[in-house]
Amino acid sequence: MAQGTNAPLKARLAAAALVAPLLLFLLGVFVLPIGAFLFRAVQEGEVAPVLPRTLAALSAWDGTAPPGEPAFAALVEDLREARARDQQAGGGGIARAAARLNADLPGFRSLLPMTARRVAQPFEGEARAAVLAISEEWGGIAPWGAIRRAGGPVSDFNLLAVLDLKRDATGSLATAPPDEAIFRAILWRTLWMGLLATLICLGVGYPLAWLIATAPPRAVPWLMAGVLLPFWTSLIVRTAAWMVLLQREGVVNAALGALQLTSGPLPLLFNRGAVLLAMVHILLPFMVLPIYASLKSLDWRLPRAAVSLGAAPALAFWRVTLPLSLPGVGAGCLLVFIQALGFYVTPALLGGANDQMLPYFVAFYASRTVNWGMAAALSCLILAAVAVILAVYGRLVGFSRMRAA
Amino acid sequence: MSAGPATPRIPARIAGREAPAAPVPPAAPPPAPPPTPARMRAPLKPGRILLWAFGVLAILFLLAPVLAVLPLSFSAGSFLHYPLPGLSLRWYADFWSSDFWLPALWNSLRVGAAAALLAGVLGTLAAFGLWRWRFPGQAVVMAVLLAPMVVPAIIVAVALLLAFGPLGLTSSFTGLILGHAALGAPFVVVTVLAALQQFDATQLRAAAACGASPVRAFWRVCLPQIAPGVAAGAVFAFATSLDEVAVALFIAGPAQRTLPRQMFSGLNDSISLTIMAAAMVLVLISGLMLLAVTLLRRPR
Numbered sequence: 038m039a040q041g042t043n044a045p046l047k048a049r050l051a052a053a054a055l056v057a058p059l060l061l062f063l064l065g066v067f068v069l070p071i072g073a074f075l076f077r078a079v080q081e082g083e084v085a086p087v088l089p090r091t092l093a094a095l096s097a098w099d100g101t102a103p104p105g106e107p108a109f110a111a112l113v114e115d116l117r118e119a120r121a122r123d124q125q126a127g128g129g130g131i132a133r134a135a136a137r138l139n140a141d142l143p144g145f146r147s148l149l150p151m152t153a154r155r156v157a158q159p160f161e162g163e164a165r166a167a168v169l170a171i172s173e174e175w176g177g178i179a180p181w182g183a184i185r186r187a188g189g190p191v192s193d194f195n196l197l198a199v200l201d202l203k204r205d206a207t208g209s210l211a212t213a214p215p216d217e218a219i220f221r222a223i224l225w226r227t228l229w230m231g232l233l234a235t236l237i238c239l240g241v242g243y244p245l246a247w248l249i250a251t252a253p254p255r256a257v258p259w260l261m262a263g264v265l266l267p268f269w270t271s272l273i274v275r276t277a278a279w280m281v282l283l284q285r286e287g288v289v290n291a292a293l294g295a296l297q298l299t300s301g302p303l304p305l306l307f308n309r310g311a312v313l314l315a316m317v318h319i320l321l322p323f324m325v326l327p328i329y330a331s332l333k334s335l336d337w338r339l340p341r342a343a344v345s346l347g348a349a350p351a352l353a354f355w356r357v358t359l360p361l362s363l364p365g366v367g368a369g370c371l372l373v374f375i376q377a378l379g380f381y382v383t384p385a386l387l388g389g390a391n392d393q394m395l396p397y398f399v400a401f402y403a404s405r406t407v408n409w410g411m412a413a414a415l416s417c418l419i420l421a422a423v424a425v426i427l428a429v430y431g432r433l434v435g436f437s438r439m440r441a442a
Numbered sequence: 443m444s445a446g447p448a449t450p451r452i453p454a455r456i457a458g459r460e461a462p463a464a465p466v467p468p469a470a471p472p473p474a475p476p477p478t479p480a481r482m483r484a485p486l487k488p489g490r491i492l493l494w495a496f497g498v499l500a501i502l503f504l505l506a507p508v509l510a511v512l513p514l515s516f517s518a519g520s521f522l523h524y525p526l527p528g529l530s531l532r533w534y535a536d537f538w539s540s541d542f543w544l545p546a547l548w549n550s551l552r553v554g555a556a557a558a559l560l561a562g563v564l565g566t567l568a569a570f571g572l573w574r575w576r577f578p579g580q581a582v583v584m585a586v587l588l589a590p591m592v593v594p595a596i597i598v599a600v601a602l603l604l605a606f607g608p609l610g611l612t613s614s615f616t617g618l619i620l621g622h623a624a625l626g627a628p629f630v631v632v633t634v635l636a637a638l639q640q641f642d643a644t645q646l647r648a649a650a651a652c653g654a655s656p657v658r659a660f661w662r663v664c665l666p667q668i669a670p671g672v673a674a675g676a677v678f679a680f681a682t683s684l685d686e687v688a689v690a691l692f693i694a695g696p697a698q699r700t701l702p703r704q705m706f707s708g709l710n711d712s713i714s715l716t717i718m719a720a721a722m723v724l725v726l727i728s729g730l731m732l733l734a735v736t737l738l739r740r741p742r
Contacts, residue, residue: 048575051656055571056583059564059627067590067624070605071597077604241500248497263501269728270508271685273702274721277709278507281514281522281718288510291523321504379594382687386709396596403600403692416597423592 075420078196078413081189083137087130088115092188095181100206104181109164112175116153134187140408141183141194141203148174182206195414199224220398224418227394230309231377234316235324238373239366241317242324246365249325250332264329268322276383279315280306283387307389315383320376324369331365367434375423395419512725515718522713533719543720546704553615553700554683557622562676564623565630566668570660572631573638574646588628598625599692606693613695621689626679633678637671638664670738677731677738684727 085092090111098104119131131153138145152171160167168175186194186204197203201218202210212218249260267275282288283305290302305311339361343353381396395415402412430436518528537543568587572580590598602621603612611617641664649659665672690703701720708717 049577052571052575052577055574056568056587059568059587059631060583062564063586063590063624063627066602066605066620067593067598068586070601071593074597074601074604241503244493245497245500248493260497260501263505265732266729267504267508269681269732271702271721271724271728273685273687273705273709274724274728275508277705277713277717277721278511280709280713281511282507284522284713286522288514288523291521318504318507321500375592379596381594381596382706386706396594399596399600400688400692403603409604412600416600419594419597423594427592 074409075413075417077409078417079191079193080410081137081187081192081194083130083133084184084187085189087119087134088112088184088188090115091184095185095188098181098185100178100182100185100208103176103178106163106165108181109168109175112152112168113156113164116149116156120153120157137187138180138183140198140411141186142179144174145180145183148172148180178206195410196417198411199414199418220415220418223393223395223398224422226392227378227419228422230313230316230394231374233313234320234377235370235374237313237317238321238324239370242321242369243328243366245321246325246328246332249329250335264322264325267318268326272319272382275319276315276386279311279318279387283311306387307392309388309392312384312388312392315387316377316380319383320373323372323376327368327372328362328365331362331368335361364434367430371426371430374426378419378422378426508721508725511718512722515715515722517715520715522715533715534722536714536716537719537723540716542699542704543701543716546699546701547720547723549615549698550684550701553618553622553698554680556615556619557626557683558676558680560619560623561626561630561679562672565627565675565679566634566672568627569631569634569638570664573635574643587631590625591628595625595686595688599688602689603692612693613698615698618690618694618698618700621693622683622686623679625686625689626682629678629682630672630675633675634668634671637668637674641667674735674738677735681728681731684724 088111091108094108094111095104098108116131119134122128123130123132131150135146135149138149152168152175155171156167174180182205185206186192194203197210198213198217199220201213201221203213205211245264249257249264252260280287284290285302285304285306287305289305290299293299294302335358340353340357343357344350348356378394379396380394381400384392384394385397385400395418399412399415399419402408402415513526514522514524515533516529516531517526518530518532519526521527572584572587598621602617606612606617606621609617611620645663646656646659649663650656654662684700685702686700687702687706690698690700691706694700694703701724705717705720705724708714708720
């Protein structure tokens with residue numbers, strides 16, 4: 038930076054004026070949209086407008102036994118009003134509330150509209166008896182707990198759901214039933230695939246970077262072109278290439294068949310191996326380039342000194358060269374791992390149903406089921422992982438040393 | 443030869459170049475030449491051969507998949523394997539004459555150029571401000587400016603879909619350009635900051651002493667010298683836009699389909715060799731961009 042911290046006010050204002058356009062631009066089209074999207078992970082806006090009296094009646098409920106007559110009476114009143122509103126003005130408030138409650142307690146999608154339809158008819162006597170006559174389910178604790186959890190304005194329902202946790206009617210945590218508990222497995226799969234891709238890239242990338250850094254100057258541009266050409270090639274092109282190579286009637290199977298090495302086409306596509314292969318292929322340059330940069334700027338007299346002082350070459354590498362190149366290794370691993378966590382296109386095209394990672398489910402909830410809450414909660418999970426990695430990197434290597442890489 | 447655009451590495455690498463008399467200039471032999479590492483390890487001949495074999499295999503792994511499938515686009519048949527039944531340009535003709543491939547290419551180029559322009563202007567101004575004066579909260583500002591590099595595109599895509607919907611910016615070129623400019627801007631900031639590290643700030647003071655206004659000093663003294671860095675940053679922003687699928691998938695309408703977006707649908711659907719022709723077009727554009735950045739980065 039050209040001037041110190043004591044720059045005059047005028048200079049600081051000038052700096053602010055230059056930085057402000059991009060900062061405001063990014064606030065508008067990046068920070069605020071993402072913030073608003075992530076807030077949907079905790080926002081609860083569907084149930085409260087439909088069942089305000091019920092929620093009020095449940096506010097003092099302890100969740101250990103089914104609620105009493107006032108809650109049932111409030112439910113009847115709420116549903117009558119909501120149904121009248123839906124029929125007059127449209128809007129489908131009951132359907133939206135039912136969809137949200139169904140995410141917590143399967144069956145609610147039909148239970149709530151059905152109950153609303155039936156209680157619209159006038160009846161004699163206690164509301165409780167009338168509602169229980171519509172469905173025995175209302176006699177239990179579960180539906181009332183689900184209503185109270187969704188009462189909002191905010192709840193941890195989605196955030197817990199992506200960790201395979203949910204709250205019961207009393208508010209204590211429990212693991213989700215096995216048929217709903219899929220997200221921990223997806224999280225581990227995402228982290229595991231990212232870790233594998235990073236380790237393979239490191240294992241392949243370090244020797245390659247070493248070769249480029251130590252090759253005769255004549256060979257360097259050619260080796261470098263071998264890394265940079267794929268690096269600049271569009272991700273979708275490289276994914277397409279793997280699809281064409283690996284598919285049933287693709288290049289590899291045709292070649293194997295022509296050489297009579299296999300009796301029939303091998304299922305090479307739509308599995309985890311294909312995804313990992315393409316991920317390593319796409320991410321490898323991100324590992325090679327920082328390691329190469331740190332090896333290139335390394336003072337090679339230091340390992341030579343170690344060798345001349347009697348260290349075996351392997352020891353000199355392990356104790357001198359490798360530690361000196363660690364900033365590059367760290368930067369490479371950071372770049373590869375963070376990008377691996379966000380991979381969407383490649384697994385979507387090359388993977389099977391069981392090979393999809395967190396970003397796929399963000400897209401799934403956003404486009405197929407339009408469940409913004411879950412899409413946002415899964416995004417929070419990815420961003421939390423990214424933040425943890427950045428923090429670990431900042432602790433171990435430091436961002437100022439990254440510049441030196 | 444200069445290395446590519448990996449993100450945080452750039453400032454440094456160029457920063458290393460800034461002092462030509464640095465103790466260990468990487469490519470050229472230093473004044474008191476320490477033996478090059480290659481020569482240092484000369485006695486380990488077998489290890490060296492092994493390293494070369496490994497490295498060449500790794501580069502083959504990087505290059506081969508794309509090089510192996512591109513010739514399929516010249517096939518006279520419609521199979522996705524070799525041997526080719528004959529050579530023809532029918533898939534390129536298909537690309538040229540179809541209702542969606544060529545428009546998708548134009549959309550990509552237009553959106554990319556507009557996003558690169560927007561990101562280039564905003565990013566260059568911001569980088570100059572960050573470099574010229576230190577101000578409180580600079581680290582936080584920097585973190586915000588670089589954040590689009592670490593946030594997965596799919597999250598940006600869904601967030602923009604939600605935010606742009608009420609504003610009428612979904613299914614519009616404006617929305618797509620704004621989104622792509624946000625994703626590309628950090629690359630401009632990083633590249634221009636790196637270029638500025640080679641620029642001597644006293645020149646600005648000299649310009650001021652000669653009576654130039656700060657704007658004129660920037661325009662006439664600084665900008666011409668950092669122009670290659672600005673151009674390289676704009677190329678990175680263009681490349682980011684040209685490579686981008688997720689945001690285009692979520693916020694572009696049928697009229698804004700970009701080439702990668704069109705390829706994504708094609709691959710999801712049924713692969714025709716027209717996709718390989720489109721891939722060839724993208725590879726050619728990528729090659730041009732690599733060439734441009736290499737020339738821009740060449741030490742003058």
